[in-house]
Amino acid sequence: MTARRLDLDGAVLLFDRDTGKNVLVRGDETRDAVQTAPRVVQMALTNACNKTCGFCYRPLEARSAWTFDEVLAFGGFLTRWGVLELALGGGEPTVFPKFPDLVRRLWAETGLAINFTTNGTRLTDELLDAIRGSVGQIQLSVYDDEDLDGAIDRLVARRVRFGLNYLVTPARLRTLDADLLAWSARGVRDVLLLSYKGEEALHLSPKELRALDEGLVRCHDHFEGRMQLKVDVCWSTRLPNAPQLFFDPDCRAGALFLSVTSDRRVLSCSFAEGGVPFERFEELPAIYMQLKTARLAAPKPGCARLPAHGLGARRRRALPRYAELT
Structure with a gap:
């Protein structure tokens, strides 16, 4: 297996694209890894x-x-x-x-x-x-x-x-x-x-x-x-x-x-709205680190990050917006 490595937070993931196999490594030696x-x-x-x-x-x-x-x-x-x-x-x-x-x-x-x-x-x-x-x-x-x-x-x-x-x-x-x-x-x-x-x-x-x-x-x-x-x-x-x-x-x-x-915008997921526009690929790592920390919800009923998944009476709540990241 020829695997590529991705550091996660406190772990390392090995992935082989030919087989689709993933190997997750977590221990003392991966404690300081950051995604x-x-x-x-x-x-x-x-x-x-x-x-x-x-x-x-x-x-x-x-x-x-x-x-x-x-x-x-x-x-x-x-x-x-x-x-x-x-x-x-x-x-x-x-x-x-x-x-x-x-x-x-x-x-x-x-x-x-x-x-x-x-x-x-x-x-x-x-x-x-x-x-x-x-x-x-x-x-x-x-x-x-x-x-x-x-x-x-x-x-x-x-x-x-x-x-x-x-x-x-x-x-x-x-x-x-x-x-x-x-x-x-x-x-x-x-x-x-x-x-x-x-x-x-x-x-x-x-x-x-x-x-x-x-x-x-x-x-x-x-x-x-x-x-x-x-x-x-x-x-x-x-x-x-x-x-x-x-x-x-x-x-x-x-x-x-x-x-x-x-149209070249970055979203946390495909169900989100708005997004952060970019022109150069090199902008993406900084945008990614912002989104990783922000944990934005998609404003659609069914999103796991909304209270009660945005369904019923509890769906209304002020949410952070993509515009607030820039």
Whole structure:
């Protein structure tokens, strides 16, 4: 295993992009380690998308400012800074001009693991063949109106490391067990259960949260490691019984990961608003250290840093703003 190293606060993380393996080292010898770079940078490669989903949270007015050469240069900077992974999103990243070439060159010319999240509509045989061996993991978002099974079959046939992004809403909760069983039979081995951030109507009620919590325990016992069931950090303390390898009531946004927008702003996470604009890559380490300390919340119901997750009567509170960092 050829691993890259990232110092955390009081620990050291070793990561091998070829296998996806992480090794966390913590002891007397790591006591003085300080994290000065995020583990992952989530980059909105473009704000363009070939779908118009009602639940999409991206700012539609944001411009797409990145060029092919700028993204390559950005990847080189992130490697020198110490970042381990670059996660490409959007918009829909596969609509970015010369996307397969970009992925191949980022993998070949940087030390980063290159991942991307896609709606799957452009996940063709040709694209998958073009990026073979040049991507760490593909996250495939689940849409009810797309050919999910076809995309899964293409990924499984090529033995690509991939996972499904499954947004858990009240309607989807009712079919969760059946969906997981069907995907497992089709060859899916990784599912990330996303919590909703936005209008309260699509959030789970306390009763539905308990049902999800119990269902995850049941599914964990059933699959016995054949499928990795993951929960995003925004669930925080709302799933107290679901087995979790790592648990932290704080999401670590702005510390473990950082979000960069299509119009060159820095956010703690992709659900935040505003952000800190930048022109030169060299500005990012200082911005990162500010965000790491500030622990800003996203002003959307569902954020783990809001009282009661911003749901119900306790959602209103004055929050620090990005403008106050500059």
